Amino acid sequence: MHRVGSAGNTSGSNRPRKEKRLTYVLNASDDTKHSAGVNCLAVLKSNGSCRSEHLFTGSRDGTLKRWAIDEEAGQAATCSATFESHVDWVNDAVLVGDHTLVSCSSDTALKTWNCMSNGVCTKTLRQHSDYVTCLAAAGKNSNIVSSGGLGGEVFVWDIEAALAPVSKSNDGTEEEASNGISGGASNLPITSLRTINSSNSLHSTPNHGYIPTAAKGHKESVYALAMNDSGTILVSGGTEKVVRVWDPRSGSKTMKLRGHTDNVRALLLDSTGRYCLSGSSDSMIRLWDLGQQRCVHSYAVHTDSVWALASTASFSHVYSGGRDQSLYLTDLSNRESILLCSEDYPILQLALDDESIWVASTDSSVHRWPAEGHNPQKMFQRGGSFLAGNLSFSRARASLEGSTPIPVYREPTLKVPGVPAIVQHEILNNRRHVLTKDTSGSVKLWEITRGTVIEDYGEVSFDEKKKELFEMVSIPAWFTVDTRLGSLSIHLDTPQCFSAEMYSADLQIAGKPEDDKVNLARETLKGLLAHWLAKRKQRLGSQSSANGEVQSVKDISARSMTHSRIEVDGSAENDSMIYPPFEFSAVYPPSIITEGSQGGVWRKKITDLDGTEDEKDLP
Amino acid sequence: MGAAGSKLEKALGDHFPEGERYFGLENFGNTCYCNSVLQALYFCVPFREKLLEYYEKNKNPVDPEENLLTCLADLFTQISSQKKKTGVIAPKRFVQRVRKENELFRGYMHQDAHEFLNFLLNELVDILEKESSATKDSSENSSSEKVANGPRNGLANGVQKEPLVTWVHKNFQGILTNETKCLRCETVTARDETFFDLSLDIEQNSSITSCLKNFSSTETLNAEDKFFCDKCCSLQEAQKRMKIKKPPHILVIHLKRFKYIENLGRYKKLSYRVVFPLELKLTNTMEDADSEYSLFAVVVHVGTGPNHGHYVSLVKSHNHWLFFDDENVDIIDESAVQTFFGSAQEYSSNSEHGYILFYERLTSETS
Numbered sequence: 001m002h003r004v005g006s007a008g009n010t011s012g013s014n015r016p017r018k019e020k021r022l023t024y025v026l027n028a029s030d031d032t033k034h035s036a037g038v039n040c041l042a043v044l045k046s047n048g049s050c051r052s053e054h055l056f057t058g059s060r061d062g063t064l065k066r067w068a069i070d071e072e073a074g075q076a077a078t079c080s081a082t083f084e085s086h087v088d089w090v091n092d093a094v095l096v097g098d099h100t101l102v103s104c105s106s107d108t109a110l111k112t113w114n115c116m117s118n119g120v121c122t123k124t125l126r127q128h129s130d131y132v133t134c135l136a137a138a139g140k141n142s143n144i145v146s147s148g149g150l151g152g153e154v155f156v157w158d159i160e161a162a163l164a165p166v167s168k169s170n171d172g173t174e175e176e177a178s179n180g181i182s183g184g185a186s187n188l189p190i191t192s193l194r195t196i197n198s199s200n201s202l203h204s205t206p207n208h209g210y211i212p213t214a215a216k217g218h219k220e221s222v223y224a225l226a227m228n229d230s231g232t233i234l235v236s237g238g239t240e241k242v243v244r245v246w247d248p249r250s251g252s253k254t255m256k257l258r259g260h261t262d263n264v265r266a267l268l269l270d271s272t273g274r275y276c277l278s279g280s281s282d283s284m285i286r287l288w289d290l291g292q293q294r295c296v297h298s299y300a301v302h303t304d305s306v307w308a309l310a311s312t313a314s315f316s317h318v319y320s321g322g323r324d325q326s327l328y329l330t331d332l333s334n335r336e337s338i339l340l341c342s343e344d345y346p347i348l349q350l351a352l353d354d355e356s357i358w359v360a361s362t363d364s365s366v367h368r369w370p371a372e373g374h375n376p377q378k379m380f381q382r383g384g385s386f387l388a389g390n391l392s393f394s395r396a397r398a399s400l401e402g403s404t405p406i407p408v409y410r411e412p413t414l415k416v417p418g419v420p421a422i423v424q425h426e427i428l429n430n431r432r433h434v435l436t437k438d439t440s441g442s443v444k445l446w447e448i449t450r451g452t453v454i455e456d457y458g459e460v461s462f463d464e465k466k467k468e469l470f471e472m473v474s475i476p477a478w479f480t481v482d483t484r485l486g487s488l489s490i491h492l493d494t495p496q497c498f499s500a501e502m503y504s505a506d507l508q509i510a511g512k513p514e515d516d517k518v519n520l521a522r523e524t525l526k527g528l529l530a531h532w533l534a535k536r537k538q539r540l541g542s543q544s545s546a547n548g549e550v551q552s553v554k555d556i557s558a559r560s561m562t563h564s565r566i567e568v569d570g571s572a573e574n575d576s577m578i579y580p581p582f583e584f585s586a587v588y589p590p591s592i593i594t595e596g597s598q599g600g601v602w603r604k605k606i607t608d609l610d611g612t613e614d615e616k617d618l619p
Numbered sequence: 620m621g622a623a624g625s626k627l628e629k630a631l632g633d634h635f636p637e638g639e640r641y642f643g644l645e646n647f648g649n650t651c652y653c654n655s656v657l658q659a660l661y662f663c664v665p666f667r668e669k670l671l672e673y674y675e676k677n678k679n680p681v682d683p684e685e686n687l688l689t690c691l692a693d694l695f696t697q698i699s700s701q702k703k704k705t706g707v708i709a710p711k712r713f714v715q716r717v718r719k720e721n722e723l724f725r726g727y728m729h730q731d732a733h734e735f736l737n738f739l740l741n742e743l744v745d746i747l748e749k750e751s752s753a754t755k756d757s758s759e760n761s762s763s764e765k766v767a768n769g770p771r772n773g774l775a776n777g778v779q780k781e782p783l784v785t786w787v788h789k790n791f792q793g794i795l796t797n798e799t800k801c802l803r804c805e806t807v808t809a810r811d812e813t814f815f816d817l818s819l820d821i822e823q824n825s826s827i828t829s830c831l832k833n834f835s836s837t838e839t840l841n842a843e844d845k846f847f848c849d850k851c852c853s854l855q856e857a858q859k860r861m862k863i864k865k866p867p868h869i870l871v872i873h874l875k876r877f878k879y880i881e882n883l884g885r886y887k888k889l890s891y892r893v894v895f896p897l898e899l900k901l902t903n904t905m906e907d908a909d910s911e912y913s914l915f916a917v918v919v920h921v922g923t924g925p926n927h928g929h930y931v932s933l934v935k936s937h938n939h940w941l942f943f944d945d946e947n948v949d950i951i952d953e954s955a956v957q958t959f960f961g962s963a964q965e966y967s968s969n970s971e972h973g974y975i976l977f978y979e980r981l982t983s984e985t986s
Contacts, residue, residue, distance in 0.1 A: 089853070106853075130842060150841060150856060221802075221841065221856055239802065239839075239856075263802065281805060305805055323805060346804070362804070423852060484853035 019494055023087075023593040024528055025062075026451045026488045029419045032079040036060035036421040036486025038360035040092045041351040042101070044115060054080075055351075055358060055416070056101055056115065057366055058090030061485045064103055066115065067416055077416040083113050085121040087593045088484065094137035094145060096159050102145050104132035110147055112163060123163055127212055128153050133222060138248075139229030139271070146234050146248055148225045152218030154236055156248040162210045213251040217244060224266050228273030233290070235276050237264025243278055245290060257288050259295045261392060265307045265322075270315040277318055277332075279306030282392045285320055287332055299388040301328045301337045310350040310357065317376040319357055321347030326407075327359060327369065329379050330388060338385040339405040341369050341412070356413060363439065364418025364486065369409055382408055421486030426466050431475040431500055432520070434488060437462040445469070448479070448490050449524045451590045476500045478521050489593075497521040528592060627705050630950045636937040640701050643946035645709040651945055652730040653714060655930035656739070658943040659916035659977050661695060662934040663869055669786045670695045687739065688746040690716040707946040732918050732930050733816070733873045733975055740787055740815050747785040791815045793867035796905065799840070801848035802856040808849070811864060816871035816975075824963060826894040827872065827976070835861050835903045863904040870901070870912055870978040877925045886925040890969075892961035895976050897953070912978035919959050920974040931971070933959065 028035055040058040055067040055077065064083035070076070088107035096102055100122075101115035110125040110132060130150035138144040143160040215234065222238040227248060234248040243257040243264055257276070266279035276288040285306055287297040304324035311318045321327045323346045330337040345361035352358075357371035372378045384406055420438035427434050433454070434446045443462050445455035457465055478500035480491045504516045628635060644654040661667055674692040690713045698708060718725045721738055797810045819830040837860040840846040846857030876889045895917075901910040915935045922928025931944040933956060940956065942949045959973045 220839075223802075239858075423850075482852070484851075486852075 021494075022492045022525070023489050024451070024492075024590045025485060025593065026446065026448065026490070026590050028422075028453070028487055031082045034059040034061050034063070034065060034364040034418040034486075036089075036364055036418075037345075037348065037362035038364065038366050038418070039090060040103075040349050041358050041360050041366065042093050042095045043351045043353055043358065044095055045353075053353070054115075055366070056093055056095070057360065057416070058093040058103055059364065059418075059486075060089045060421070061364070061487065062086045062088060062090060062105070062107075064090055064093055064101065064113070069414070077414060081117065081119045083111075083119045083121065084591065085111055085124070088131075091131065091133050092135040094135045096137050096145055097140075097143055100159060100163070102135060102137070102159060104135050104147050104149075106131040106133075108132060108149075110135075110145075110157070112159065125157065125162055125212075127155050130221075134225045136225035136227040136234065136267075138227045138231030142229075142231045144227070144231040144248060146215075146225050146227055146236075147212075148218075148222035148236050148238075150221040152220055152222060152238070154215040154218060154222055154225070154234075154246070155212040156215060156234065156251060157212040158210075162212070164210070213248070215246045215248070215251040215253075217246075217253045224264050224278070226267035226269040226276065228269045229271045230273070233269060233273035235267050235269055235278075237267050237278060237280075239263050241280070241282075243267065243276065243288065245276075255290070255293050257290075257293070257295065259286055259288075259298065260284065262305070265305060266309040266320075268309045268311050268318070270311070271313065275315050277309055277311060277315070279309045279320055279322065281305035281323075283322075284390075284392055285309070285318060285330065297332065297335075298390045299330055299332075299335060299337070300391055301330050301388045302326065308347050308350040308360075310352040312352070312373065312376055319350055319352060319371065321350055321359060323347075325361075327357070329371075329376060331376075331380065335388045336380055336385045337388045338379055338382075339407045340371075340379070341407045341409045343367065359412075364421055366416040366418070367412035368414035368416075369412050379408065384408065422483045422488060424462055425481060425483050425488065426462075427477075427481055428469055429471050429473050429475065431478060433469075434481060435462070435466055435469065436483070436488065446488060448481075448488065449520060450527070475502070492521055492525070528590065625705070627948055627950060631939070634937075634939070635704060638699075639704075639936060640698050641705050641936070641941060641948050642698050642701060643707045643943060643948045645707055646945040647709075647711075647714055649727050649729060650710075650714050651930040652732040652735050653717060653724075654710070654945055655918045655932040655943065656732050656736045656975075657694070657710065657713075658932045658934055659918055659975070660736075660739075661698060662916055662936050663790070663977060663979070665979075666786075666790050666869070667695055667699075669790075671699060685712075685716065686746050687713075687716055687720055687742045691739075691743070705948060729926050729928060731877070731925075732920070733818075736871070736918075736975065737815065740791060743787050744785055747787065748783050751783045751785075787815075790869045791867055791871065793817075793863060793870070794865040796862050796864040797859065798862060799846060799857050799859045801846060801851060802858065804848060804850045804855075806848065806850045814867075816873050818873045818875055821874050821876065821889060821891050821893050823891045825891070827896065827899065830874075830893065831901070831903065835863070863901060866901050866904050866906070866910045866980065868980050870899075870980065872976040872978070874972075874974055874976070876920065876972060876974055888920070888922070888924050888928075888972075890923070890962045890967070890972055892963045893973065894960050895973055897956065899978055911981045913981055914956075914976060915979050916977035917956065917959060917973050918975040918977075919971050921971045923970050930974075 034057065037060045038057045039060060042056040044054040044056065046052050046054070053069050055069055056064060057067065058064045062084070063086070065079050066081040066083070067077040068080045070078075083101070083103070086103065086105040086107050086109065088105050090103050090105050093101060093103040095115060099115050101113040102110060103113070104110045108126065108128045108130060110127075111121050112123045112125070113119070113121055128147065128149045130153070132147050132149040134148045136146045143158055145157045145159050146154065147157065148154045215236070218236065218238060218240065220239040222236050224237045226235050227233065231248055234246040235243055236246065237243045241260045241262060241264060243260070245254040245257065246252065247254055260278065260280040260282050262280050262282035264278050264280050268277040269275070274289065274291055276290055278286045278288065280286070283300065283302045283304055283306060285299040285301055286295050288294065289296045301320060302322050302324050305322050306320055307322040309318055309320050316332060318330050318332060319327065319340070320330065321343075325343045325346055327340045327343065327347060327350070328337050329340050343359060343361050345363040347359055347361050349360040350357060352371060352373060354373040355371065356368045359367045359369060386405060420440040420442065422436045422438050424437040425434055432447055432449050434448055435443065436446060437443045441459040443457040443460050443465050444453045445457070446452065447454045476499040478492070478497045480493070482489050482491070498519055498521050500520045501517045502520060504513065504518050507518060627641060644657060646654060670692045673688065674696040677689065677692070694710050694713045720742060723738075724730055724735065793814050795812045795814055797812060798807050800807045817834065819827075819834055821830055837858050840857040840859055845854035847853070848855045848857065874893055876891075877886045878889055879885070880887045895914065897914045899912040899914065901912065904910060917933040919931050919933065920928055921931060931942065933951070934941050934943060940951050940953050942951045958969070959971055961972045962969050
């Protein structure tokens, strides 16, 4: 364990201006599976056929995916789109209106997407200065979305207004427009704009005109939000342990509900906004009456933190899941609780459907279990239920004494598969290979200059394999790695990324003089950008001369030369060929993350780069 | 000297404890830092007994090498075997040895009593460990016990040698645990640390209980200073706190009265009033029951600044309190202990403040 002091986002705003970073993420599989835990779920039922529906998932791999669930087609879920743009964990997602998907991420941004599209981001909304942990949407016919995050920041957005085209008006008019939305005197959007300016120079004109309402009052981080159908009541909770109630239309505080003794991780409001359900790290589920401003019931159902809640429309029953990997159904009126199933991983999010419940966990796969959406009472007829007490961790004590409940279901009715996330890694001394271990225990060796797995050792000891592969060589550290997204993210920072060279003989490159020196970063970049260069050449078309292609490479290397002090001999300048050790796969193409010259970070697959990306963006 | 001593004897009369000796210690210029600590340690009965034992065992050593342990054992034996019940002793050899072992204490400037105590206890441990390994090498017996300070240098073949648990450890060593909880996955990473004393930050008009609470309070790692969680493989918010995992038998509390002031560019003495109880309950431990302690000694710093001052000690022996000021030993009333809490006002005439507190645990067995 160690403390690392660095900002929560990857936008690089704290980095000195001369240095640039390009990151490429090695995808272990094709686009049809998540490669890290799933943080959030949203279900979209199609209007027409009652059988087909879509599931949206947001993952720690930074992407969201849309799955077509077709009951008739043999209970399978097909990935029909990947929404790739966030550069850090996707923490929450909500469906707004008829076709908008809104997501929030640890990269501090909110993004909007056309949910039935092929994955193009329609807008990026930057207002938060730290991780955005949760979203809440009002009912179907409303455009109001609330976002909450670390540092106690809570904002209320009118998505329609946020997505409206940029007006040509000056700042004065924009502020007026936003004042109209906020209304309340004490929560001026101007204040929030000022905060943004002082803390982060990148965000000078965040949303090109639209400024959300700030709900100010949380002194500590927010981890949960909920809104009622009409968008008139917003509840938030976090490390303060208090549930705060707001009027989202003005951003003003209404009341504080005390009771939980630890972080509030999940919140639900009934359709009217009269009742609120909360789940906390103190293991309790609490039912609050906002009219009476107090807690009316507390349920000791779980043996560990409660992280997810879902309820029936009538708020008669609640489904809950959390760190104890268990999914319970509890009758709120008579306290009867039954264990529906036991997952293999902590449960992060739940989404209730008519006849089933979707469960997202720290595993990259999502499971669907049966649920009696309209008639939950039926579940209790099977017996095996218990009465939930009202003291924190009383269930934990009970289970120690041996009364562990038996789950109703053993197998999910549907599994949306994912790929195991990498949880451990080691950069080998040759600085081209990285050893990894994933959640299934599988140990693999990657060649990061090509972005592929070169050895799959299966379930062996990571430490022993590390010792086995130890080589006494010394190559400068030209890249850094992290596995935040569940895959290997390789970071190239100028100028130090150009510090490593090898002889072409050592890399076994045929057709090149043996003692020619090859710059590892440069060749890797060439490999990554090969597709982009080709597309660009195509686009420039008649503009490119015979030297066109060569020039692009020269441009890039020339620019990189101004950053580094490495001398590239004349012949290398004209060299646009990609050597085999640096050929990246087109089947599982890596994604590139880097900072645009206009500010903001972007992310795309290398095969998706269509040549329009700014050259200046690349080191 | 004699007069004062007999005054003490008169005051105690028939209540003078059997076999006990109350001797002042001569000051060689600036050695009050040493004298005050020695008195506190002498009246730490389990510790004293070990030293007397040690002296007995090593009376006629094969190799008469002198070190701090032998000198301290000598001194304690000297005190306890005095024919008279009261008087003054000059701890010459001991002070000489201290000065030889550590150049810090060589000068004639004002020294810090806490620094001395720390040095002394660690030096005793070193000596005991060296002795133990010397006997282990010569004999085949393995006398190693449980782990004490953490791993020491391994042997040539790479095997970790288990450090010795000395009687110094058994008396004074406690274990702190540093717990960090990732707020996302809520995994708690704990790292243990051993200690011979707890150094507490102090505030004006506070108590030991509140200082101990602050010591164990929760710190949040967030914003620019997030915690890298190994389970989440990413930076997350976290809460960190220190808890006492294993409370020591003798709890030594050091009040951080000397603070470095940036603007002044030097240290300043904080004369804050910090109340310490005669009976202390440790509640914020990881053990099931609370630990109860009884105060038996206080090293007091006298003076307004860190560089000029005097140390005296208050000691509880057989239920009466004594005031040791170098050569002088007086009996004092238990209520007088309160006068050493500190000053509520910045500039007060009272400059005698409790600095190091010695508590003995009530229920558990001594070593």
